[in-house]
Amino acid sequence: SQKIEQNSEALNIQEGKTATLTCNYTNYSPAYLQWYRQDPGRGPVFLLLIRENEKEKRKERLKVTFDTTLKQSLFHITASQPADSATYLCALDKTNSGYALNFGKGTSLLVTP
Amino acid sequence: GAGVSQSPSNKVTEKGKDVELRCDPISGHTALYWYRQSLGQGLEFLIYFQGNSAPDKSGLPSDRFSAERTGGSVSTLTIQRTQQEDSAVYLCASSLQGADTQYFGPGTRLTVL
Numbered sequence: 346s347q348k349i350e351q352n353s354e355a356l357n358i359q360e361g362k363t364a365t366l367t368c369n370y371t372n373y374s375p376a377y378l379q380w381y382r383q384d385p386g387r388g389p390v391f392l393l394l395i396r397e398n399e400k401e402k403r404k405e406r407l408k409v410t411f412d413t414t415l416k417q418s419l420f421h422i423t424a425s426q427p428a429d430s431a432t433y434l435c436a437l438d439k440t441n442s443g444y445a446l447n448f449g450k451g452t453s454l455l456v457t458p
Numbered sequence: 459g460a461g462v463s464q465s466p467s468n469k470v471t472e473k474g475k476d477v478e479l480r481c482d483p484i485s486g487h488t489a490l491y492w493y494r495q496s497l498g499q500g501l502e503f504l505i506y507f508q509g510n511s512a513p514d515k516s517g518l519p520s521d522r523f524s525a526e527r528t529g530g531s532v533s534t535l536t537i538q539r540t541q542q543e544d545s546a547v548y549l550c551a552s553s554l555q556g557a558d559t560q561y562f563g564p565g566t567r568l569t570v571l
Contacts, residue, residue, distance in 0.1 A: 349500060388462070388549050388562025389501070439503060443557025444491060445517065448501035 347372045349449035351435055357455045364422040366452045368435030371416065378411055378418050379436040383451060389434055393420075425456045460484070462563035464550050470569045471540055479535045479566045483552030490533050491553075491560060492525055496546040504548075507533065508556040540570045 350369045358364050368378070377396045381389035395402045395411045395418065402409045408421040422429050432451040439445040463482040471477050483490050492504040503517040507527040518524070522540075527533040537544055547567050551560040 386564065388551070388564055390562070391559045394559075434500070436501075439517075442514070444489065444506050444508075444553075444560075445503045445514065446491075446493075446501070446560070447503055448493075450498065450500045 347437075347439065347447065349373075349435055349437055349447060351433075351449035351452045353450060353452070355453040355455060357457065358425055360426060360456055360458050362425055364425050364429070364454055364456070366420040366433050366454065368418040368420065368449055369416060370435075370437055373416075373437050373439075374441070375413075375437050376441045377438065378409075379446070380407075380409055380418075380420050381434040381436060381448070383432045383434055389436075389448070392433075422454075425454075427456050427458055430454055430456050462550055462552050462561055464548075464563040464566050466566060467564065468567045468569075470571065472571050473542060474539055476536065476538045477540055477568065479537075479548050479568070481533045481535070481550030481552075481563060483531065483533070483550070484561055487552035487554055487561075488530065489553045489556040489558070489560075490527055491551040492533070492535050493549045493551065493562075494519075494546045495549060495565070501549065504535070506556070537568075540568075542570050544568060545570045 348371045380392045383389045410419045434451040435449040436446045490507040493501045495501045506514040522538045525535045547565040549565040551562045
């Protein structure tokens with residue numbers, strides 16, 4: 346069956362450091378992978394999409410890598426800030442339909458001053 | 459502009475009762491999605507509406523679940539004869555077109571006693 350695995354342990358880092366979150370998947374042949382942010386009591390908010398032919402994508406302090414051989418994506422937040430504290434979700438399209446996303450359980454990030 | 463809204467925000471019901479959850483998408487968005495987030499699980503795709511096309515119901519977990527989208531706007535997710543395992547947060551999202559960035563509502567937390 347299709348699985349998306351994210352580190353279930355919360356990640357605690359100091360302000361200013363780089364946070365790195367991991368997403369591993371099995372039984373997907375994804376054309377793309379997405380990362381979302383979710384705050385308590387809120388719906389997920391889209392951050393970045395990376396396609397299978399892209400090794401790396403950047404947006405401001407965010408960087409995503411995508412290795413289809415390892416079946417893994419890494420999500421980096423550089424110069425982290427307390428406002429970055431949230432749960433970060435990795436999402437894959439079940440059938441490359443363009444809409445049927447399944448999400449990992451997410452990794453909670455806490456950035457302390 | 460207004461985002462995706464969902465009602466009610468919380469719903470407590472007794473096992474065996476029917477419930478209706480409502481989603482108001484962003485005005486002008488033609489695509490609408492329902493997801494379920496069970497405790498300790500990632501978001502799970504349930505159903506997708508695009509314009510006047512037949513919905514993709516492939517994610518609905520049983521025939522107790524159904525959804526409608528009237529007039530290409532508001533959507534209702536109905537769960538008949540609720541079971542305790544239906545307890546979850548039900549999230550709705552909309553996008554301008556199918557396969558575009560999805561914008562999520564805050565969700566409805568359903569508790570089945």
